[in-house]
Amino acid sequence: MDDSQLLRYSRHILLDEIGVEGQQRIMQARALVIGVGGLGSPVALYLATAGIGHLTLVDHDTVDLTNLQRQIAHTEARVGQPKVESARQALLAINPQLQVTALSERADAARLDALVADADVVLDCSDNFTTRHAINAACVRHGVPLVSGAAIRFDGQLAVYNPKDASSPCYACVFPPDADFEETRCATMGVFAPLVGIVGSMQAAEALKLLSGAGEPAVGRMLMLDGRSMGWNDIRLPRNPDCPVCAKPH
Numbered sequence: 121m122d123d124s125q126l127l128r129y130s131r132h133i134l135l136d137e138i139g140v141e142g143q144q145r146i147m148q149a150r151a152l153v154i155g156v157g158g159l160g161s162p163v164a165l166y167l168a169t170a171g172i173g174h175l176t177l178v179d180h181d182t183v184d185l186t187n188l189q190r191q192i193a194h195t196e197a198r199v200g201q202p203k204v205e206s207a208r209q210a211l212l213a214i215n216p217q218l219q220v221t222a223l224s225e226r227a228d229a230a231r232l233d234a235l236v237a238d239a240d241v242v243l244d245c246s247d248n249f250t251t252r253h254a255i256n257a258a259c260v261r262h263g264v265p266l267v268s269g270a271a272i273r274f275d276g277q278l279a280v281y282n283p284k285d286a287s288s289p290c291y292a293c294v295f296p297p298d299a300d301f302e303e304t305r306c307a308t309m310g311v312f313a314p315l316v317g318i319v320g321s322m323q324a325a326e327a328l329k330l331l332s333g334a335g336e337p338a339v340g341r342m343l344m345l346d347g348r349s350m351g352w353n354d355i356r357l358p359r360n361p362d363c364p365v366c367a368k369p370h
Contacts, residue, residue, distance in 0.1 A: 121140065121143070121144065121147070125147075128171070129143050129147075129170075132170065132171075135334070137334035137335060138334050142332035142333055142334055143171065145333065146170055146171055146172060146328060146331050146332050147173050149172055149174075149240045149241065149331045150172075150173060150175075150176070150239050150240050151167055151174070151176070151239060151242075151243065151327060151331075152176045152178070152236060152238075152239035152241070153167075153175065153176065153178070153243045154178050154179075154227065154242070154243070154245060154246050154251065154255055155178070155245035155251075156177050156178075156179040156191075156193060156203045156204055156206075156207045157181070157187065157191050157203065158187075158191050158245075158271060158311065158316030158320070159269045159270075159316050159320040159323065160177070160179065160207070160243075160245035160320070161192045161193035161207065161320065162192060162193075162316070162317050162320030162321045162323075163245055163321075163323050163324045163327075164207055164210075164211055165192070165193060165211065165214065166320075166321060166324035166325075166328075167324055167327065167328070168211040168214050168218050169214055169215060170328055171218075172218070172331075173219065174220075174221070175211065175218060175220050175221070176220075176238075177204040177220065177221070177222050177223065178223045178225065178235065179202070179204050179207075179223075179224065180224060181202075181203050183200060183201050183202075183203055183206050184199065187203075190311060190313040190314075191316075192317065193206065193207040193210045193211075194210070202224035203224075204222035204224050205222055205224065207222070208220045208222040223235075227254075228254070229257065232258045233258045233261065233262075235258075236255070236258035236261075236262050236264050237264075239264055240264070241264065241265050241266075241267065241327045241330050241331060242255060242259055242264055242265070242267070243323050243324075243327055244267065244268040244291075245269060245320065245323070252268070252291060252295070253295075253365075255291075256268075256290055256291035256292055257292075257365055259283060259290070260283050260290050260366050262283075263283045263284055264283065265280065265282040265283070265284065265330050265337075266282075266290075267279075267323045267326045267327050267330070268281065268323075269319045269320060269322070269323045270319070271316045271319045272309050273309055273310055273311060273312065274315060274346065275315075275344070275345065275346060275347065276315050276316075276318060276319040276344070276345040277319070277343065277344045278319055278322050278338065278342075278343045279291075279294070279338065279342045279343070279357065280326050280330070280338045280340075280341070281339070282330075282337070285339055285340075287339075287340060287359060288339045288340050288359065289340060289357045289358060289359040289360060289363070290359075290363060290365055292360075292363050292364060292365040293357065293358075293359055293360035293363045293365075294357055296363075312347050315347045318345065322343070340358075340359075341354055341355065341356060341357060342354075342355040
């Protein structure tokens with residue numbers, strides 16, 4: 121770390137749980153963010169401010185006026201731009217030292233497999249079960265921790281799945297691939313603007329804890345927020361010994 125980096129990240133370095141070594145681990149790490157909308161915006165912004173070494177953003181969508189109510193990485197001047205390019209501009213404005221790979225594409229299972237293999241942590245900020253299951257399968261296959269977030273209306277949730285932890289479930293343990301879950305979208309159900317900021321910021325925090333070694337990541341837990349009352353529920357998630365994803369030999 122040079123003098124400017126020591127100054128920039130001094131508030132992290134002052135924390136006993138992070139220090140110089142933890143900050144260096146953050147600066148050497150590679151994070152993969154799938155989805156740069158409501159959740160992905162605060163995730164990417166906080167990882168950038170924290171000095172993540174390399175950030176890969178994946179999103180096939182473009183910035184729309186309706187996004188600006190909650191997707192804080194984007195601006196009205198960038199309506200119509202690919203979200204990953206809009207976010208890249210926002211991140212580099214905050215931290216010019218950041219390395220950003222912006223992929224404006226809808227990543228399928230094969231593409232995700234390659235991207236996850238090159239990451240130290242994956243943050244799922246997507247909005248559909250097909251993508252979530254593809255991300256989870258790739259994380260299990262390559263042993264990469266997954267930080268998953270979701271938000272709709274006034275309800276948010278956060279969970280950390282770590283294939284390196286023998287007691288940790290995977291996403292498929294909790295949401296089986298063959299289950300009939302109803303897809304819900306912000307476009308039809310609505311979402312309380314600060315809610316995605318709360319959940320996304322927590323996703324970034326969990327990722328930074330995993331990378332730096334600070335604290336105790338929320339592995340094997342589902343944190344559920346009712347934004348109407350700001351009440352939290354903390355549910356323990358057991359591993360499914362018959363899970364079709366993580367119970368298979370790899």
